[in-house]
Amino acid sequence: MPSELYHGTDPGVLETILQEGLRSMSRQYVHLSETVEEARTVGQRHASEPVVLAVDTQTMIRDGYRIDKRGEGTFTVEGVPAKYLERLTGSVER
Template identity: 50%
Template sequence: MTASETEGEESSGDETCPECGGNVERVLSGERRRRLSTFVSGALRHFPADAGLELDAQGLTDRAALEAAVGRKYDWADEDALAAVIATDPKGRFERRETASGTEVRAAYGHSVAVTLDDEGSDADDDGDVPDRLYHGTDPANLGAIRAEGLRPMDRQSVHLSGSRATAREVGRRHAPEPVVLEIDAAELVADGFGVSKRGTETYIVGRVPPEYLTVLS
């Protein structure tokens, strides 16, 4: 598996796998892990054609094709490195599916390309594991539009929400040094027929959030 490690350091022995808890050998450095994860996320979410990949309607691609794509990008990115990044991503950015012909992989959320994620058999929980409150971090400059129109997908396919206020603030800092955190009445949202799905470890997606379900916390 993989773990954070200084670029170029040798493995110092067995590590604890964050996925299964077993003893494993560290195979990828911290900086290389970050670079590979960023490339794989981008290829599966935003630029599959540029990476030489074909996604099906559900965003899935053959793992062997993905291995070839990362090998073309980084000469050090072998099968084990890719498997480690997919299996141990701390935010659960990737999903795997076993088929009769082999393993398929996709990004769990964050797509700007057209895919359908709410398919039967996925790792997502549609409405079944949604907290009563969810959160969204944003630039304070967006508040006027949000109060008028609610949350919309913008350049992504879905609105992305967080399971905790702290995570929402962290996400919001990508857009502003001092983000505003919004609280979403997810229980009412679901009760009123808006489909909310859990993706990864703490990300939830929904088509839109009308303003009446939102409260500004900070």
């Protein structure tokens, strides 16, 4: 399991996410990507210039959360509390 995974989203919902965390909304799970580029591509389904969030998966797992690998570079989780999220700026690669 990578120590970080990524989620691309619409900048219009960023403040809510940073306060409430990532929730599955109408889907069963929150989808996370293994790379910043993939998260940005997925986020472009919702906004032309998505924001990419880094998810501290290492700490989430240590704290008892379950993150499942669902395919090549795709992971799912029931939700991500805000304390595990960090906004990436520009074209930051990790």
